[in-house]
Amino acid sequence: MTTLDACDLNDPVSRQAFDAIVVDDPRVTDLALLRSAPDDQTTPIFLNSQDTKDHPLADGGLPDDLATVLTKARARQDKNALLQDQSSEAVVLSWLWHLDTRMIAPVIDLSRPEIYRYPVLDMLGGEAANTWLVRACQRELTIPISVIDRTRNCATCASAHLNYVDRCPYCDALDIKREQAIHCFTCGFVGEQGVFRRAERLICPKCDTALKHIGTDYDRPIERMRCCGCGERFNDPRIKATCLECGTINAQADLQTHTFRSYGLGPAGEALLKGGAAPKIKYAPLAKPSDQSNSCGHSVG
Ligand SMILES: [Zn+2]
Ligand SMILES: [Zn+2]
Ligand SMILES: [Zn+2]
Structure with a gap:
């Protein structure tokens, strides 16, 4: 076993073919640089530290059966017909x-x-x-x-950096809000709960009926969203994906x-x-x- 510091790794004189390289800390050693060296492109790189055993360019922590693993790797290396092919x-x-x-x-x-x-x-x-x-x-x-x-x-630039936002299904506006609507049975008026409130009571602003019992005097329509742009009410906003790279507003079906x-x-x-x-x-x-x-x-x- 040879111990090298970070400088040795870049020095061709001190470099030699190893069966495996054990890296103490991948935050200190540049594994990309190490892996790109012609001698080390296939060499097993094991990590010695507890907290970083899954670096994508390394082969995990030291295996328990290291000798067996390396013997098998060396045997494959010896009969690798592509070894000289760069x-x-x-x-x-x-x-x-x-x-x-x-x-x-x-x-x-x-x-x-x-x-x-x-x-x-x-x-x-x-x-x-x-x-x-x-x-x-x-x-x-x-x-x-x-x-x-x-x-x-994104259908335009293929970026996956997308922001999904709910929009008005009628005019595509972003400015939509949830509302608690009330439907007056007497005159059929539908409006936001706030316009029915007078003191502690619910009074229809159109026909002045006092709405006391839900199910008898009034109900709450299922439409729960309202567009502040066009004023339409709707159940389900339309989800669209704005591309953060190119700005395209994608319909979900187009992604x-x-x-x-x-x-x-x-x-x-x-x-x-x-x-x-x-x-x-x-x-x-x-x-x-x-x-x-x-x-x-x-x-x-
Ligand atoms: Zn895009
Ligand atoms: Zn709208
Ligand atoms: Zn009414």
């Missing part, structure tokens, strides 16, 4: 195969319009992650494991959906790594970003 695809597949626990998984990143990103693909892949995932899945280099989340995206999944190594990917027969590659034309989807489940649109 293409981003080969590196991603090699990274996936190196440890059984690895998956290509999305993490939340609020600085991105799409909200999620795949850190490992950011680090290793040259292509846009979504495009690569769709292609890799079509070719069975990777397979979907589970659905992590689904976002709704695109994007399902984020985690992915593991697929049968064709494993065959490539083992140097087996090159899998039949189905080069399907790439779908447009607005309607990307395929049978293995990654979908945009």
